[in-house]
Amino acid sequence: MTYALEAKGIVRRYGHVEALRGCNFNVKPGEVTALIGDNGAGKSTLVRILSGAEQPDEGEILIEGKAVHFNSPSDSRNFGIETVFQDLALCPHLNAVQNMYLGREVPRKGILGKLGFLDHEVMRQGSEDAFRDLGATVRSLTASTGSMSGGQRQSIAVARSAAWATKVLFFDEPTAALGVVQKKNVLNLVRRVRDKGIGIVFISHSMPEVLEISDRVQVMRRGLTIADYKTSETNLEELVGAMTGRLDEASK
Amino acid sequence: MSMFTNTNGDPKSDFGILAEEKESFLKRIPKTQTFQIVSVLFVITAIFSAIAPSTFFTLFNLRNIIINISVFAVLGVGMTFVIITAGIDLSVGSVLVFSSVIACKAIVAAGAKGWGTTFMGIFVAVAVATAWGALNGWLVSIAKVPAFIVTLGSLSAALGVSQIITGGIDLRGATPELVNKIGFGNVYKQIPVLGVIAVVVVILGGILLHKTKFGLLTYAVGSNTEACRRVGINVNRQLIYVYSLMGFTAGIGGIMSLAMYQQTTIAGQSNTALTVIAGVVIGGTSLFGGYGTIFGTMIGLFIPIVLQTGFIIIGVVPFWQNVVVGVFLVAAVYVDNARRNAADGGGKSLKKRSKKSTS
Known part of the structure; x- marks a missing residue:
């Protein structure tokens, strides 16, 4: 199965700081992929790169198996990639x-x-x-x-x-500012969009939500994707462990 | 997959709520600031008409008021666009002077008579002022200098350049056509040409703002600049266009003033920007951007002029007009703020949230 969107070996440096250190990521069509990680893990940078707001220093982005290059957010939109921002980006x-x-x-x-x-x-x-x-x-x-x-x-x-999304839709902390009922509505919206065959990237700090909505979970830590779980085969402890690095230490 | 079934049931049942909550049009009208300000204008006019029925409401006065207001009305169109983008232009008076000085020089150089020279002068005034507006827009959008500072600088610089060119002495050099046919001319009986020019500019400006994509983008940029950038709108280009439009209207104002006074008005435009901004704001346009109408601006401009004329006729010291306009201005912004706070969960909380959203 080809990925709707795939990132391979993405590197992004800010001065001496390497925000992404060869990060891989992928989304399948009609599937909800959760992207989790602690603050500073590089989620935001990765999303900015995949939505064209920033350019990677190294690595490549593929859409349905074909390499593409985004110079601006308009470029990624032209490929059918959209983002729902936490602050919604509406004109009031x-x-x-x-x-x-x-x-x-x-x-x-x-x-x-x-x-x-x-x-x-x-x-x-x-x-x-x-x-x-x-x-x-x-x-x-x-x-x-x-x-x-x-x-x-x-x-x-x-x-x-x-x-407007035809391939991939990013949700950047879509429920952070919402009440209980509205959260449920948003998750329902996410499911309906997924059922249209669009690949969904769901970024959230709320583990129960991630476990409820996603099909797969990819965990980021220190600029790398360190784990890729099937949601049905993982649990809260494992995700939190991967996020915080407890798993690394345990395996040492 | 059962956990992913649609728990809300049939999606259309949700959609049923979408039926417009129709608050009747008649109920909505009194809540709009435009309506409130029209009422104020109506009351003022009624009071003066009652006190001096024989003199206030004569055709002669209406004509005077229209001529007085025509330049401000033209500038008000551009200013409404600028303030809707949450910007400001303090330099209109100076840019107006600058454009009329350059036009005057060009007209004199071309022999100072004939329709050809007149149209050349009009073109020069408009082109020069539009260019200065574009410069303001470039500085605001791309150089990212606050509009207040950019146009404060332009206020000083455009007047300074005009003074250097003229040595500080007003130039006389309008063509007879410009003065007699446009400045003092009537289209029909007592209907002044200047008034008609203003009405045409106002109507075109209103269509541009309220009916076209250009107008919609102007509101959008003023409402949430960041959202516009994210959906791929060229915000900088829109701002440059809007400030150029402001310059364009200042150029028309420049040639109108040249036609009216037959000379440049180097010392006479220091309050122009403030008068126009006051009119725009009294008319309900929000200084915070995203909201405003050309119609409101026109009403907002009429109030000071009606007051001035009225005070003169009923024998009140006309300086009172300045006091009353000042009070109106502050009251208008107070009302605007109160309304924005009342509609909470609106623009304000959106902005607050966007500041927090750095994860």
């Missing part, structure tokens, strides 16, 4: 539809489109479809997202990324 003054199509506005046909007029009907319909697709609870398409609850904003952010 804009409504759900405008946020949905932010940076991808659909122009009207003909001369009016050339003049910069937008096709609101197409975008409204597209957003409605995307929300329905995920069963996302969005109360209003016309209210500003800033006036909505955290859970609703989350739904919009997830629906936006899911609608």
Whole structure:
């Protein structure tokens, strides 16, 4: 089975500090891969590299087996890779539809489109479809997202990324700021996106959540992926042990 | 796989909630700041009309008010865009002077008469001011100098360059066409050409802001710059365009002022930026970006001018106008803040969270 996204031997240095030291990572389509690791393990750096925000010093990135090079976040998006950020990256003054199509506005046909007029009907319909697709609870398409609850904003952010992602979707601590009910909703959204055949990378500090949602868990420590578990064959102690390095010490 | 089944059941059942919560349009209107400010303008006008019914509401006064406001209205269009991006432009008055000085020089060099020379002058004024606006935009977006400082620098530098060129003495050099047909001209009876130019600029500006992608991106950049960068919007380019548009309107203002006064106004524009900014803010545009309307700006500009005219007519010392405008300005920002806090969980908490999110 080819990987939706694969990173091989990624090295990233900041001055004398090696944040990533030959890190490997992979995601299969239609599977939730959790990426865990303590603070400073290099998760954020790896995600920034895989989403095109930073470039690796060494190593290669493959999409469906073909080597690619990202110069900017737009590059990775063009390959169908999207990210749901912890802070959601929505414009609070804009409504759900405008946020949905932010940076991808659909122009009207003909001369009016050339003049910069937008096709609101197409975008409204597209957003409605995307929300329905995920069963996302969005109360209003016309209210500003800033006036909505955290859970609703989350739904919009997830629906936006899911609608544009064709291969891989990153969730960067998607539940960190949410209540119990909203967390459950987000996990349901994650499952629905996965069921569309998209590879999902789920980054979280919450081990119970990781164990609930993921199919595989890859553990990072000190700039390396040190373990790759099947979720069904691992447990909390093993994950925490791998993250903190207790396993290394035990094996010495 | 059973643990992954959809615990929420049929996804469409969730979606049922999506039916718009329709708060009736009539109920929503009184809550908008635009409505509040229109009411204020209406009340002021009504008071003056009641005190001096014979003089205040005559066509002559309306014409005067329109001419007074036309340059500010044009500048207000550009300023609304800039403030919606959470920026500011203190340099409009100086850029206006600079563009009119250069245009005046060009017109004199070309013989100072004829429509050809007039249009050349208009083009020069607009081009020069747009270029200065682009420079402001470049400094704000790419050089990352705060807009307040960039335009404070431009305020000083553009006026300084104008003074160097002219030796500090105002230039006379408008073509007769510019003065007679545009400055004092009427399109029809008592409808001044300058007013019509302003209305056209305002309408085009309103369409650009509220109906096009350019306008949407302007709101988006002001609302959450980081989110725009992440979705691949070229934020720097948008900012340069917005400040260039501000310059463009300053250039139109420059040529309008040249037509009105038949000479440059080197010493006369020191308060222009503040008047325009006050109008934009009184009109409900948020200094924190992301929200504002061209219509609100126009109402916000009308209030000081109506007050001024009204005070003169009813015999109050016109200096009171400055006091009242000052109070209005502070009150407008207070109302804006109160509303933003009331809509909590909105822009503010988003920003707070993004600061924390470094894992």
